[in-house]
Amino acid sequence: MEPIVKMTGIVKQFPNVLALKGVDFSVEKGEVHSLVGENGAGKSTLMNILYGVLQPDLGEIYVRGQKQVIHSVRDAMHLGIGMVHQEFMLAPSMTVVENIILGFEPNRRSVVDYDAAAEKIRALSEEYGLAIRPESRIIDNSVGEAQRVEIIKALYRGAEVLILDEPTAVLTPQETEDLFKVIRSLKEHGKTVIFISHKLQEVLAISDRITVMRDGRVQGTLLASEATKEKIATLMVGREVFLNIKAPEGKRGGVVLDVQGVSARGRRRLSDLKNVSFQVHAGEILGIAGVDGNGQSELVEVLTGLRRVDQGDIFVSGTKITNLPPGEIRERGVSHIPEDRNRSGLCAELTVAENLVATKLKRPPLSKNGVIRGQAVRELASRLVEEYDIRPGDYRIPTRNLSGGNRQKVVVAREVSEDAQLLIAAHPTRGVDIGSIEFIRSILIAQREEGKAILLVSADLEEVLSLSDRIAVMYEGRIVGILPASEANEQVLGLMMAGGEYAKAQGEEEKVVEA
Amino acid sequence: MFRFSDVLTLTLVRATIRMSTPILLAALGVIVTELAAITNVGIEGIMLVSAFMAVAASYWSGSWIVGILAAVAAGVLIAALMALIHLRFKANVLVAGIAVNMFSLAFTRFLLVNWFGVAGSFYSPRISPIPRINLSILAAHPVLDTLFNNYNLMDYLGIVLVFVFHFLIYKTVWGLRLRFTGVHPLAVETAGVNVTVKKLQALLISGVLGGLAGAHLSLGYTTQFIENMTNGRGFIGVAAMYFGGISPITTWLASLFFGFTEGVGARLQNLGFPSQFMLMLPYVATVVAITFSMIRQQRRETDKQPF
Numbered sequence: 001m002e003p004i005v006k007m008t009g010i011v012k013q014f015p016n017v018l019a020l021k022g023v024d025f026s027v028e029k030g031e032v033h034s035l036v037g038e039n040g041a042g043k044s045t046l047m048n049i050l051y052g053v054l055q056p057d058l059g060e061i062y063v064r065g066q067k068q069v070i071h072s073v074r075d076a077m078h079l080g081i082g083m084v085h086q087e088f089m090l091a092p093s094m095t096v097v098e099n100i101i102l103g104f105e106p107n108r109r110s111v112v113d114y115d116a117a118a119e120k121i122r123a124l125s126e127e128y129g130l131a132i133r134p135e136s137r138i139i140d141n142s143v144g145e146a147q148r149v150e151i152i153k154a155l156y157r158g159a160e161v162l163i164l165d166e167p168t169a170v171l172t173p174q175e176t177e178d179l180f181k182v183i184r185s186l187k188e189h190g191k192t193v194i195f196i197s198h199k200l201q202e203v204l205a206i207s208d209r210i211t212v213m214r215d216g217r218v219q220g221t222l223l224a225s226e227a228t229k230e231k232i233a234t235l236m237v238g239r240e241v242f243l244n245i246k247a248p249e250g251k252r253g254g255v256v257l258d259v260q261g262v263s264a265r266g267r268r269r270l271s272d273l274k275n276v277s278f279q280v281h282a283g284e285i286l287g288i289a290g291v292d293g294n295g296q297s298e299l300v301e302v303l304t305g306l307r308r309v310d311q312g313d314i315f316v317s318g319t320k321i322t323n324l325p326p327g328e329i330r331e332r333g334v335s336h337i338p339e340d341r342n343r344s345g346l347c348a349e350l351t352v353a354e355n356l357v358a359t360k361l362k363r364p365p366l367s368k369n370g371v372i373r374g375q376a377v378r379e380l381a382s383r384l385v386e387e388y389d390i391r392p393g394d395y396r397i398p399t400r401n402l403s404g405g406n407r408q409k410v411v412v413a414r415e416v417s418e419d420a421q422l423l424i425a426a427h428p429t430r431g432v433d434i435g436s437i438e439f440i441r442s443i444l445i446a447q448r449e450e451g452k453a454i455l456l457v458s459a460d461l462e463e464v465l466s467l468s469d470r471i472a473v474m475y476e477g478r479i480v481g482i483l484p485a486s487e488a489n490e491q492v493l494g495l496m497m498a499g500g501e502y503a504k505a506q507g508e509e510e511k512v513v514e515a
Numbered sequence: 516m517f518r519f520s521d522v523l524t525l526t527l528v529r530a531t532i533r534m535s536t537p538i539l540l541a542a543l544g545v546i547v548t549e550l551a552a553i554t555n556v557g558i559e560g561i562m563l564v565s566a567f568m569a570v571a572a573s574y575w576s577g578s579w580i581v582g583i584l585a586a587v588a589a590g591v592l593i594a595a596l597m598a599l600i601h602l603r604f605k606a607n608v609l610v611a612g613i614a615v616n617m618f619s620l621a622f623t624r625f626l627l628v629n630w631f632g633v634a635g636s637f638y639s640p641r642i643s644p645i646p647r648i649n650l651s652i653l654a655a656h657p658v659l660d661t662l663f664n665n666y667n668l669m670d671y672l673g674i675v676l677v678f679v680f681h682f683l684i685y686k687t688v689w690g691l692r693l694r695f696t697g698v699h700p701l702a703v704e705t706a707g708v709n710v711t712v713k714k715l716q717a718l719l720i721s722g723v724l725g726g727l728a729g730a731h732l733s734l735g736y737t738t739q740f741i742e743n744m745t746n747g748r749g750f751i752g753v754a755a756m757y758f759g760g761i762s763p764i765t766t767w768l769a770s771l772f773f774g775f776t777e778g779v780g781a782r783l784q785n786l787g788f789p790s791q792f793m794l795m796l797p798y799v800a801t802v803v804a805i806t807f808s809m810i811r812q813q814r815r816e817t818d819k820q821p822f
């Protein structure tokens with residue numbers, strides 16, 4: 001059978017990088033086809049070309065055997081190609097229905113026929129098992145819901161081929177499971193899905209075929225049934241990858257972070273912090289596990305001065321930092337990898353170098369008497385770019401032009417090089433390819449070996465389990481238990497994350513470890 | 516002696532409605548642009564030039580209809596000038612608006628001298644005003660007569676337009692796309708709708724409404740042109756738009772409130788209260804309008820990525 005989409009010899013040159021170096025890629029009708037590859041390999045670029053957002057410099061695109069030139073998103077839609085970007089194209093203040101029908105409004109003499117729209121949307125929602133609330137505003141929707149709205153929007157516009165760019169990066173494990181049900185149902189209805197993810201487990205679970213990209217080229221296409229994690233990883237990175245690094249237990253030092261009975265107002269009521277207490281020692285990684293939205297973000301914000309503490313106190317190496325401004329907290333030896341690199345981790349318009357040195361400008365050698373020393377900035381920037389393998393290697397380009405994973409490396413490089421006593425790392429490997437995950441994890445462990453205290457927040461249980469010395473589980477703004485990593489496993493943590501106490505999870509009361 | 520009854524009379528209701536009309540028309544114009552993410556403070560200049568052209572055309576032709584048409588045409592032209600500055604040359608919209616306002620003030624002063632050889636103001640019995648509507652059945656009853664008679668055409672038109680725009684904005688395809696243009700232009704663009712065209716449409720419509728507002732000032736509310744006769748009413752329109760939550764019906768109420776303050780102010784002044792209060796109003800409105808617009812701009816920024 002003829003492939004529904006076939007791209008041949010696609011070349012795309014950006015001002016600083018040759019992002020695609022002659023890519024051949026084809027997708028059969030009705031399959032789930034995964035696209036994997038390191039950060040910056042060119043996955044998003046390739047898909048943006050198919051979706052009409054970008055134009056290729058060379059190469060041809062065939063849809064259902066017909067050669068096509070896709071000038072715009074509208075062209076792509078007419079060909080039945082839809083895409084859900086990682087950054088949603090939804091207006092937060094508008095309703096779900098309004099967002100879906102925009103541009104393709106059912107109408108009678110230019111008056112929007114909301115009844116017809118609602119009818120059509122309900123039908124799609126039922127057919128594919130996409131639960132949404134049509135009358136609600138986007139802002140009142142969770143990330144998972146918003147993503148379903150995006151999928152319905154694409155289907156509403158007649159998508160036969162649906163591109164999902166890292167849809168699971170922002171989802172909880174439960175939401176991911178729901179998304180997979182939807183993808184399976186789409187497949188049953190004869191739709192074609194192109195799925196991009198860094199999580200190989202997911203890729204193996206959902207795909208029929210897997211195409212691996214590296215450095216702007218396709219390395220090969222495998223049948224999922226014949227692929228293994230190791231095979232894919234090796235194709236992706238060009239060498240073997242070791243994810244389950246487990247460093248020998250570290251030498252635990254004195255208390256660095258001491259949180260005493262902290263309460264604070266949260267973004268939602270469920271995420272209000274309620275009397276949270278714990279300590280992190282030098283030479284220790286304390287992992288915080290929990291389903292997103294149970295107060296982890298608020299906890300990090302409170303520790304870094306981004307949210308007011310209503311009650312309780314926070315000490316770093318014995319100094320009280322409660323409600324100090326973020327800058328002063330940094331000066332007292334706290335560095336922070338924020339959960340949202342785009343909003344609070346980086347300034348996308350500034351160059352890579354500027355982002356790398358932003359937190360260090362006040363001190364020598366980067367500045368002298370308030371004047372920035374360009375030479376010193378360039379030296380540091382080029383050293384960090386090299387050390388952290390940030391690609392492309394040119395630190396003078398705006399951070400906006402980096403792929404998602406490379407942006408994350410900029411943040412990690414800046415914060416780890418702060419050499420602070422306490423490193424707060426929120427989802428440090430989100431959206432990062434496996435090669436870089438391995439790299440970032442090894443850096444965290446190296447930091448621990450140097451005697452740094454590390455607070456690691458991650459929605460990825462595997463990450464928490466493999467890195468942490470102790471694990472605290474948060475549920476509805478409380479810490480429901482802290483346990484040594486040696487006693488934790490996915491089942492226990494899973495139960496605790498759902499609100500069960502450690503004791504009950506274990507079935508043995510006396511094993512409760514004091515918070 | 517100061518007595519409330521001297522201020523709160525039936526004629527105050529009339530004054531409120533009449534004074535609110537130009538504010539309302541301006542506010543409707545800036546609602547349309549604001550929805551497309553353009554805070555159109557240039558509405559002040561649009562109104563001023565329109566007021567002048569209304570008088571000039573009415574004077575030469577002897578017809579108020581020609582006067583209104585000229586005002587609308589002038590309003591659209593000035594709005595097109597703004598579109599050129601903002602959409603084509605990408606100048607900040609507040610800066611574009613202020614530039615247009617300064618230009619309008621100087622331009623009308625220049626034309627006043629050049630065409631009519633006067634400075635300050637121009638009045639002539641040959642200027643044909645917009646007719647007032649009197650229903651004889653109401654005239655018999657003094658209360659009803661004061662309350663409902665003797666408004667000019669624009670006062671009614673303003674109220675009709677409130678409902679027309681409510682319908683256009685909330686019920687039509689055009690309105691839906693307009694509302695998205697302001698909050699998520701990229702979504703509009705990827706849906707295949709040209710954002711610049713939407714913004715241009717919005718600006719031109721505000722030109723029409725600003726034109727009507729100007730014509731009302733110089734041919735309805737009074738029958739003359741005075742230098743800077745808009746005196747901040749465009750800005751007050753912007754403030755009313757924000758107070759009304761960028762929605763026609765509530766903005767109408769806000770316009771009535773501003774009309775009411777003006778009415779009360781005028782009365783208090785007659786009773787010997789310091790006139791500075793009245794004179795202050797436009798400036799207060801300006802500060803309020805610009806403050807709100809900055810706040811909204813920031814919110815738009817943060818709105819972009821709710822997740």
Ligand SMILES: Nc1ncnc2c1ncn2[C@@H]1O[C@H](COP(=O)(O)OP(=O)(O)OP(=O)(O)O)[C@@H](O)[C@H]1O
Pocket residue numbers: 014015016017019037038039040041042043044045046391392400401402403404405406431433
């Ligand atoms: N608009 C742009 N301008 C300049 N360079 C760009 C632009 N978009 C992407 N690039 C570059 O093109 C290359 C491919 O980027 P792309 O976003 O396609 O990677 P990706 O495979 O999607 O990575 P990730 O997994 O991190 O999302 C990268 O080197 C990136 O820096």
Ligand SMILES: [Mg+2]
Pocket residue numbers: 043044045165403404
């Ligand atoms: Mg990408």
